[in-house]
Amino acid sequence: MFLTNLLPDLGLMPLRAIAFQTMLLMLATSLEAMVLRQRLRLGYQTSIRYSASMNLLATTLGWFTFLTLERLLPVELRQQVISYILFNRFYPNGWSDRLPVVMVVTAIGAFFLTYWVKLQGLRSLMVLLGLQPSPATASGDRQGRYRAARNQTASSQPSLTLAVLQANALSFTAMLLVLLIRLVA
Numbered sequence: 001m002f003l004t005n006l007l008p009d010l011g012l013m014p015l016r017a018i019a020f021q022t023m024l025l026m027l028a029t030s031l032e033a034m035v036l037r038q039r040l041r042l043g044y045q046t047s048i049r050y051s052a053s054m055n056l057l058a059t060t061l062g063w064f065t066f067l068t069l070e071r072l073l074p075v076e077l078r079q080q081v082i083s084y085i086l087f088n089r090f091y092p093n094g095w096s097d098r099l100p101v102v103m104v105v106t107a108i109g110a111f112f113l114t115y116w117v118k119l120q121g122l123r124s125l126m127v128l129l130g131l132q133p134s135p136a137t138a139s140g141d142r143q144g145r146y147r148a149a150r151n152q153t154a155s156s157q158p159s160l161t162l163a164v165l166q167a168n169a170l171s172f173t174a175m176l177l178v179l180l181i182r183l184v185a
Helices: 001-011 016-038 044-070 073-088 099-129 140-149 160-184
Strands: none
Touching: 016 044, 016 073, 016 160, 044 073, 044 160, 099 160
């Protein structure tokens, strides 16, 4: 009874897009966990948890941003986006010629925005877990900072920024390959 009343209210559910997003999320999480484990010298479970947290945060914020900005698009471009998400093909209209440029610019912007969200999310997660002192609570005096820098060599402190950049680049490359295979098949 409840299900019969609920189905007409749901409308069109993009189940294929949801399943594909889930697959891409699992791919990105596993690849990024591998990079985080190697670059930051984390354990298997810790790197998977960090990677899953970063990817879920970035995906959630990405969908909220997309659903907010989608309303502002021109109608013909909206048709293209909806056609691609629901049916994996583009609808022939006035935007067909400009679509490759729009897609490349959007992909580059998404890469850098996703990188920034993941980096800020991982830094916040590490501060919340107490694994890294926040800049505000770090030793404020000059001698304390000098003593801390002298006790650590440059090679013993892995770069969080570089690790997240490499992880994001690897996952975006893999997702691009999957999307290209999907397009060809």
